[in-house]
Every structure is written in structure tokens, then in C-alpha cells.
Amino acid sequence: MKESYHNGVEATLGVISGKWKPQILCYLGNRPQRTCDLRQALPAISQKMLTQQLRELTADGIVARHVYGERAPFKVVYELTALGRSLGEILVQMSVWGEQRASQLPEMEIQHDHAGFTHILEG
């Protein structure tokens, strides 16, 4: 984790930017998820990248990792922390802004292969 920024925006970007983090946060926004569920939801992600991104989010206090079972095969569940949920409003606004912008640029497309962030609005 980088420890010096020029303003709060960079600090926030340091947490949510990462190739897979928006998608991961989107899924975890729905409900806690097991590792295998996340892999199923994000078919293109590799095991290494999933673990890595989740580790970074955990280190940043955005998600929590819970291990169930004393011996393998473990059941590992990831869920948003309170800090992670506090990002929700920002993510929703970014989602709305991005969607609006995409709808005005014909050459830009968003693959709505899953729910997106607006579901958080309805709670």
C-alpha cells in the first residue's frame, strides 16, 4: 500500500483502482461471496489475480476474509467491511456517471455481463 498522496482523491483511487477491483466490489456489494463464486462470476480472471486483488482489498480494510472449517477443503467467504460499504455511494455515483457518458459515446460500450452498481441504490 502506497502511503503518500497529494490529495484524498488519489488515496481513494489507490483503493478502488485495479483491473478487477470494481467488478469484485460490485459482486461483494450484492452479498458475501465464496472464492469459487467469484471465479464463476468473473470467468476471465485467473486464480492468482483474484487472490491478489482480494488480498489488497483486505489489506486496505475494504473486504474481510472469513475461513470456515478446520481442515481442507476450506470454505472462504469474502464480504464488504463497514469501510467497504461506506464506499458504496461513491461507487454508485461513479457508475451512474460512467454509464451516462458511455450512452453518449457510440464508440464506447459497457458489457453489462452482470448487475452493475445501481442495485445498491435499492438496498
Added chain:
Amino acid sequence: MKESYHNGVEATLGVISGKWKPQILCYLGNRPQRTCDLRQALPAISQKMLTQQLRELTADGIVARHVYGERAPFKVVYELTALGRSLGEILVQMSVWGEQRASQLPEMEIQHDHAGFTHILEG
């Protein structure tokens, strides 16, 4: 400009993420700025990076570039477009979230070498 995203959040991140973009947007949030003013405000940025980041922001429709004078030395002024100003609220929220988080993590510091984004709130 990348033209495919998985959700609106990624689309927004594609616009505002970049090593110098948050700082540039912060300065342009105050008022239109000349190139040399931006270089003075961001002493560590190189000419190339400043031009590059501004070009990307211009291509994304976030800032507008105005050239005054027919022959060199030109006077070049950059200012936020309406689309850029529409990002203001998101940037302010990200700034607030990041600042709050930094204040709770002792090892994380934010160099307040300039105004930040909260001034937009009063603007």
C-alpha cells in the same frame, strides 16, 4: 481511449485515473489555467507528462484547450468543460472519503501542498 468496460465505475476510472490527473483536475477546478501556471503548481511534473495528461483529458471531453495568439509564443489556457464540472461532486466525495481514511491510518499521509477539492463545495 479504451472503449470497452464492464461497468460504469471502470469507465469513470478510465477518465480520472492517471498519475497527475487528480491534481490537474483539482487546479482546473479553481479556474482556467495556463500551461505555465500548471507547471508552477505541479513542480514535479515534466513537460511531456503535463501535455500527455492534458491531451487525454481533452480527448475524454473533460477539459477544453484554448489557444490565444497566431504565432509563438502562444498563450494556451485549459479549463473544465461542462462534462468536467459534472465530475466535481464525485471528486469531492472521493476526496472526503480519502481524507477521512488517511486521518485514521497513522502511516498514511496526504501532502496538502495545495487546496484539495473541498473548495469546490463552497464555490
Added chain:
DNA sequence: AACCATGGTTACCCCAAAGTGCCTACTCCC
């Protein structure tokens, strides 16, 4: 003539993020 200020561009290099492939360890079930 030499130099500075202005606003760039171009060529080149570096490194961290991202990606690929293979390995571990454990259990259950056929």
C-alpha cells in the same frame, strides 16, 4: 549572436502491474 520564455514533440528507457503456467495441500467419492 546568445539566451530565455512559451508550448510543445520525439526517441528512448525503466519498472511495476498484469498475465501465464505450474506447483502444493487437503478431503471426499467412485
Added chain:
DNA sequence: GGGAGTAGGCACTTTGGGGTAACCATGGTT
């Protein structure tokens, strides 16, 4: 025994964002 499912580690390569330095063009100043 052997394969599937679960979770993840390690070594290696690739790639693209960022960085340095040099150069262009113009006109004013000393």
C-alpha cells in the same frame, strides 16, 4: 489409486504507463 473440488503459492514473462533528455519553432531581450 485416481480424479474433482477448494484455496492459494511461486517463478517467470509481458506490457504499457511513466520518466528523461533532446529537439523544434517563434519572438523578445540583452
